Structures are given as C-alpha cells and as structure tokens.
Amino acid sequence: MKASLLFLLAPFAAAAPTVEPRQAAQSIDALIKAKGKEYFGTCTDQRLLQTGRNAAIIEANFGSVTPENSMKWESLNPQRGVYTWGQADYLVNWATQRNKTIRGHTLVWHSQLAGWVRNINNRNELIGVIENHIKTVMDRYKGKIYHWDVINEMFNEDGSLRPSVFSNVLRDEFVGIAFRAARAADPSAKLYINDYNLDQPGYAKVTRGMVDNVRRWLSQGIPIDGIGTQGHLQAGQGAGLAQTIRVLAGSGVKEVAVTELDIQQGTNTQDYANVVRGCLDEPKCVGITVWGVRDQDSWRPQGNPLLFDGNYNPKANYNSIVQLLSR
Ligand code: G3I
Numbered sequence: 001m002k003a004s005l006l007f008l009l010a011p012f013a014a015a016a017p018t019v020e021p022r023q024a025a026q027s028i029d030a031l032i033k034a035k036g037k038e039y040f041g042t043c044t045d046q047r048l049l050q051t052g053r054n055a056a057i058i059e060a061n062f063g064s065v066t067p068e069n070s071m072k073w074e075s076l077n078p079q080r081g082v083y084t085w086g087q088a089d090y091l092v093n094w095a096t097q098r099n100k101t102i103r104g105h106t107l108v109w110h111s112q113l114a115g116w117v118r119n120i121n122n123r124n125e126l127i128g129v130i131e132n133h134i135k136t137v138m139d140r141y142k143g144k145i146y147h148w149d150v151i152n153e154m155f156n157e158d159g160s161l162r163p164s165v166f167s168n169v170l171r172d173e174f175v176g177i178a179f180r181a182a183r184a185a186d187p188s189a190k191l192y193i194n195d196y197n198l199d200q201p202g203y204a205k206v207t208r209g210m211v212d213n214v215r216r217w218l219s220q221g222i223p224i225d226g227i228g229t230q231g232h233l234q235a236g237q238g239a240g241l242a243q244t245i246r247v248l249a250g251s252g253v254k255e256v257a258v259t260e261l262d263i264q265q266g267t268n269t270q271d272y273a274n275v276v277r278g279c280l281d282e283p284k285c286v287g288i289t290v291w292g293v294r295d296q297d298s299w300r301p302q303g304n305p306l307l308f309d310g311n312y313n314p315k316a317n318y319n320s321i322v323q324l325l326s327r
Contacts, residue, residue, distance in 0.1 A: 035280055
C-alpha cells in the first residue's frame with residue numbers, strides 16, 4: 001500500500017489491542033486450557049491496566065480478569081440511587097475487546113460496603129435494596145460476566161454466620177434472596193459463594209460453614225453454581241488447599257474455583273504447583289485466579305506472593321506452574 005495512503009489507517013491501527021512480546025515463555029492460561037480447565041486468571045482494574053506492562057502481561061498470559069475493587073458496592077453505588085460505573089466499565093470493555101472472561105466481584109459483602117446500606121435495619125427495605133443492587137449491576141453487564149461472586153465472606157472461622165447488616169437483619173435468608181435475584185438478572189452467569197481460609201479439609205469454616213450450609217441451601221433450590229476458595233495462603237499451605245478443593249466439590253455444587261490465590265513464600269515454590277495440581281485432579285475445579293500480577297502491586301506485597309517480579313519477569317512460582325502444566 002502506498003505510504004501516502006497509510007496515514008488514513010493510522011487512527012484505526014492505534015485502536016487495535018496490541019500484544020507485546022510475552023515476558024513468559026508460555027501462557028499459563030493456554031496451558032491450563034490444554035488440560036481441560038476453563039481459565040487461569042488474575043485480578044486488575046483500570047489504574048493497573050494503565051500502569052507499566054500489566055496490560056501486556058495479562059493479555060499474553062491470562063484468560064480471565066477479576067475487578068480487584070471496581071465492582072464492589074462502595075465503588076459502584078456509593079450513595080442511594082447513585083451509580084459510578086466508569087472503572088468497572090473500563091475493565092469490562094478492556095476484557096471484552098480481548099476475549100478475556102470476567103469474574104464479577106462482588107455483589108453482597110460486609111466489607112467495602114456503601115455506608116448507607118450498613119445502616120439499614122428494616123427487613124423489607126434491606127431485601128429491596130439487595131434485589132435492586134443485584135438487578136441494576138447485573139443488568140448492565142448481562143452476558144459479559146462469566147462468574148459472579150454473589151456473596152463474599154459470610155462465615156466466621158467456626159462456620160457460624162458472620163455478623164453483618166445482611167445476617168443481622170435477615171439471618172441467612174439473604175443467601176436465597178441474593179442468589180435468586182442474581183439468577184433472574186443474568187441466567188447466563190455462573191453464581192458463586194466465595195470465602196477465604198477454606199484451605200484445610202477438616203476446618204470448621206469448611207465443614208460446618210461452607211459445605212453443610214451450601215448442601216442445605218442447594219436442597220432448598222437456591223441456585224448456587226459454585227464455591228470460590230480465595231487461597232490467600234502462607235508458605236506450606238498449598239497442599240491443604242489442594243485437598244480442600246475436593247471437599248468443597250463434595251457439597252454438591254457444579255463448580256469450584258480458586259479465586260484469589262497469593263502465597264506468601266518462604267522458599268517453597270512447590271505451593272503453587274500443589275494448588276494447580278489440586279485443581280487439575282478435581283473435575284469440578286474450573287480454574288484458578290491469582291490475586292494480581294506483580295508482587296509490589298499485591299494487597300499484601302510482603303513475602304513476594306505472586307507470579308511476576310517488579311520488572312514483569314516471571315518468577316520461579318510462574319515457571320513451576322508452567323513445568324507442571326507442560327507434563
Ligand atoms: O480508592 C482509594 C483512593 O482514593 C485512596 O487515595 C487510597 C488511599 O487511601 O485508598 C483507595 O482505596 C483502597 C482500595 O483498595 C483501592 O485501591 C483502599 O484503601 C484499600 O483498603 C483497598 O484494598 C483492597 C482490599 O480488598 C480491601 O478490603 C485491595 O486492593 C484488594 O486486593 C482486597 O481484595 C480482597 C477481596 O476483594 C476479597 N477477599 C480478600 C481480598 C484481600 O483483602
């Protein structure tokens with residue numbers, strides 16, 4: 001094509017997503033898909049996608065993104081009737097343009113909850129507020145969000161209900177209210193209940209908490225599709241999480257996912273390999289999300305918990321996953 005005509009195309013060329021040379025030898029998303037799983041993902045948001053090489057690394061090596069903060073209640077709906085969509089829209093557009101699946105995070109959570117919701121003490125008002133929030137948010141992204149963390153961190157360590165405005169006013173009825181509203185809003189989305197410290201098979205939060213309750217709620221027809229085990233681990237806990245994936249699957253859900261994996265490392269890179277092996281060995285485990293790209297961008301950077309270093313180079317943690325998935 002004549003150079004004189006190329007200038008006409010320049011603006012369009014700039015719009016196409018660019019995939020810079022991959023820092024890692026192989027994509028762990030491609031490798032885990034080759035093993036029959038659905039994704040290997042990470043969390044991010046607009047600020048990080050516009051920082052350094054995060055976008056390039058995610059585009060080249062991960063198949064799913066979770067909004068780290070932009071879809072939480074305080075971010076989306078800070079005042080009654082007021083929605084601020086900008087950052088969540090940015091992530092959804094970025095991911096959709098690049099064929100990345102999205103894990104919506106999170107609709108009902110006691111933390112990062114808009115202050116005006118915390119103060120509700122009337123049963124019918126709270127039910128209406130929960131149903132309206134879920135419908136408003138899920139309608140906006142209908143068909144674009146692959147999984148939704150409908151409820152996050154609702155159990156205490158002993159398996160009892162965590163005190164929150166939701167459990168204080170509605171006891172555990174808010175579970176059926178939230179999941180039924182979510183199913184009605186977007187039948188295409190897989191609906192998850194998500195929590196942390198689900199990393200030891202016999203732990204009360206696993207057995208009395210998540211497994212016994214989800215089994216009961218499923219028997220009541222509450223549409224829970226999956227359980228998310230967050231996986232914020234210390235060194236040496238990878239094998240325990242791997243065993244617990246199987247226990248969670250035994251609750252009767254269709255799917256289990258590792259949703260927020262980071263491991264504060266000693267010298268044991270085997271932990272990441274143990275978690276990935278645990279997902280590979282459980283047919284119901286559909287995928288793994290690590291909670292960030294670079295150590296320094298982690299919510300807890302101590303102990304270098306992630307897969308990439310400050311220069312966006314893959315660490316031994318990343319390479320141990322590649323080795324396992326390449327067998
Ligand atoms: O947006 C404000 C910014 O305006 C302000 O200048 C800045 C300094 O105060 O704070 C910014 O908000 C921070 C927010 O992240 C966005 O960066 C909050 O202070 C900070 O507390 C918040 O931390 C998030 C944390 O959840 C809050 O609980 C982390 O990024 C996020 O990784 C973490 O993720 C949670 C999952 O959602 C649920 N599971 C546990 C996991 C770790 O806590």
